[in-house]
Amino acid sequence: MTYQLNKKIRELEPYEPISGTYKIRLDANECPCNYPDEIKQEIKSAIDKIDFNRYPDPLATGVVNSFAEYYDISPELVTAGNGSDELIFLTESAFLEKGDKMLVVSPDFSMYRFYSSICEVECAEFYKDDSLSIDVDALIDRVNDDNIKLLIFSNPCNPTGGGITAELARKLVSSVNSLVILDEAYMDFWSESLINEVCDYSNLIVFRTASKSVGSAALRLGFAVANPTVTRALKAVKSPYNVNSVSQEVGKIIYSHKDYLIERQKTIVSNRKTLYDGLVNISKKINDFKVYNSFTNFVFVKTPFGKDLWEYLKSKSIVIRYMGDYIRITAGTNYEVDETLKAINEYITTR
Numbered sequence: 001m002t003y004q005l006n007k008k009i010r011e012l013e014p015y016e017p018i019s020g021t022y023k024i025r026l027d028a029n030e031c032p033c034n035y036p037d038e039i040k041q042e043i044k045s046a047i048d049k050i051d052f053n054r055y056p057d058p059l060a061t062g063v064v065n066s067f068a069e070y071y072d073i074s075p076e077l078v079t080a081g082n083g084s085d086e087l088i089f090l091t092e093s094a095f096l097e098k099g100d101k102m103l104v105v106s107p108d109f110s111m112y113r114f115y116s117s118i119c120e121v122e123c124a125e126f127y128k129d130d131s132l133s134i135d136v137d138a139l140i141d142r143v144n145d146d147n148i149k150l151l152i153f154s155n156p157c158n159p160t161g162g163g164i165t166a167e168l169a170r171k172l173v174s175s176v177n178s179l180v181i182l183d184e185a186y187m188d189f190w191s192e193s194l195i196n197e198v199c200d201y202s203n204l205i206v207f208r209t210a211s212k213s214v215g216s217a218a219l220r221l222g223f224a225v226a227n228p229t230v231t232r233a234l235k236a237v238k239s240p241y242n243v244n245s246v247s248q249e250v251g252k253i254i255y256s257h258k259d260y261l262i263e264r265q266k267t268i269v270s271n272r273k274t275l276y277d278g279l280v281n282i283s284k285k286i287n288d289f290k291v292y293n294s295f296t297n298f299v300f301v302k303t304p305f306g307k308d309l310w311e312y313l314k315s316k317s318i319v320i321r322y323m324g325d326y327i328r329i330t331a332g333t334n335y336e337v338d339e340t341l342k343a344i345n346e347y348i349t350t351r
């Protein structure tokens with residue numbers, strides 16, 4: 001007798017990040033810098049006090065309180081996860097039943113669709129227009145006409161960098177029966193959040209993450225914010241010890257440094273503007289290089305020579321994200337942005 005993997009997992013490949021070491025990493029939308037020594041010292045003494053023999057707090061109370069204070073919301077509305085990735089999987093598996101249909105917009109973050117196939121739910125796609133923006137009225141009709149049970153999208157969007165205003169998001173959430181998840185992974189770089197309004201809706205969950213604007217990708221820390229009924233369900237279905245004690249303790253400290261984080265986010269936004277302006281300049285020198293407006297910490301470009309450019313940059317020890325007809329470049333430090341723009345300019349003069 002031989003065990004056979006089932007069809008839905010047989011063809012899957014483990015996630016393989018880009019290997020090798022590079023001077024400049026602008027492929028994963030991470031924050032370009034680590035924490036200063038004062039914060040690291042605080043982290044060290046907190047880690048010193050952890051009872052490593054004990055399970056973590058299942059409700060992650062300390063970090064949830066710190067997160068809630070940062071965003072000026074009630075901690076009762078917050079569920080912590082092992083990265084928002086866990087929360088995506090959890091919501092799709094628990095809030096949908098077999099045969100239910102969910103809807104993603106396209107292009108968007110690929111994990112939404114990925115988990116749907118493991119959860120065995122049908123995942124339909126709503127396409128953005130040529131400018132890569134969402135026609136909200138058409139989206140509302142689609143959700144209602146197709147009896148969609150879950151709509152999930154990132155706002156502002158990874159990978160396009162665009163987004164819908166809070167006003168349009170409100171209209172959307174209040175016009176559908178479906179559960180709506182707004183993944184606000186990059187909302188600290190913009191200001192159109194609904195995080196303070198979740199109690200106005202029976203059907204809204206907002207996701208946040210410590211991985212991007214907060215600079216803690218290493219911790220694997222994500223948050224779902226929703227009304228008390230939805231939050232109770234989330235806490236009931238999550239695995240009890242999903243966030244480890246180290247991440248809880250460190251996250252609690254990180255979110256308490258609001259002024260520092262906001263300053264750093266401002267710097268990143270300013271670097272993104274430099275990156276955007278530089279790319280727009282490049283687009284004036286060559287054909288087939290379309291640069292999209294961004295409300296995030298990265299810039300999205302449509303170009304048929306993305307693969308070639310990606311390889312050229314890699315040979316200069318700079319990595320960006322190549323995605324078929326598009327490339328996505330994270331705003332790193334000033335230096336990293338300058339070096340990258342210089343290299344792209346070199347590339348376009350030599351090709």
Ligand SMILES: *Cc1c(COP(=O)(O)O)cnc(C)c1O
Nearest residue numbers: 083084085154158185209211222
């Ligand atoms: C990076 C990213 C995440 C991942 O968050 P983790 O908390 O690191 O799992 C979620 N959503 C979007 C849109 C992202 O770009």
